[in-house]
Amino acid sequence: MKVLGVLLSLVLSWSVYANEGLLNEKSVIDHHLHVACFGYQSKCYLGSRARENWRFWFYQKIFDFSESEAKRHGDGYIFDKLAARIKKSKYLKKAVVLAMDQVYTKEGVVDKDHTEFYVPNEFVAEHARRLPEFEFAASVHPYRPDALEALVTAREMGAVYVKLLPAIQRFFINDSSLKDYYHKLVELDLPLLIHVDDESSFSQESQQFSEPAHLEFPLSLGVTVIVAHAASNGERDGRPTREIVLELAKRYPQLIADVSALTIFTTRKGHLQQIVNSWSADRLFYGSDFPLTTNLLSSPWYYLFTLGFQKTWEIAQISNLWDRDIALKRALGLPVTVFHQSLVP
């Protein structure tokens, strides 16, 4: 029995190392990373709701970037801190940093009351240009009066895609007035990274805007759509959001997804395996959703019963946040090919 145990653990550890051996060093792109900024040497701002919310303290902690540091060094300092961590990662080559536009009303007026975080395109683009560890993803609210010009400018500034968060930015994806906006994305060859499942990272959300079936509109116009978190979390009219997206994926080959945040224990436990089992691997892209990769939300110990003690312990020893996230997702069954796929140069 003991011999069998030793043999089994040898086979297990061999398969672990064999899997790791397939993943090339410095080959992985994180397609989904956020930064924090406060308005020091930048045009970022935080709305009063965000500041008064308990998450304000929590986010400074998990971003490893406080307002007092920003005051001393400027908001751009977070990029230097992150670049140092990315350099130390064995597998991560670079990350796409997501800007976050302000909320606009349908009339094209900035809605500061509903804006919690404003991370301007210029701010992200400037630091992505400065540091080779980053690429820039723009955010252009479709109700901005200058939306189409802003998309062109974003492209000129090096945007690799555009990110929108309807539940927070408060617009309907299938609003017919967005037709020109979607046409412009196609013309500029800019994919759209969009969030269409339940959102819970902000102090207030309007889930009615987060409707996966509405993706049919931009898809029918030819937009390449990257569904954040493969829409793993939530239901609409009794149907899981991920199934609604999968249904669309059958009809629209340019519908792809990222696997960011899929190990968050509180809201997405077990979702990574569901996504791996239902999606074709060549349409999935690696993303972390940093800072939500923090141990507090995504520790491998939450998967102890799935992974067993030895594997869990091995992963828990990895100090680099990305290397740990990659190892955990590998161990939970995400194929190695997904980590080698990239939407950026």
Ligand SMILES: [Zn+2]
């Ligand atoms: Zn995110």
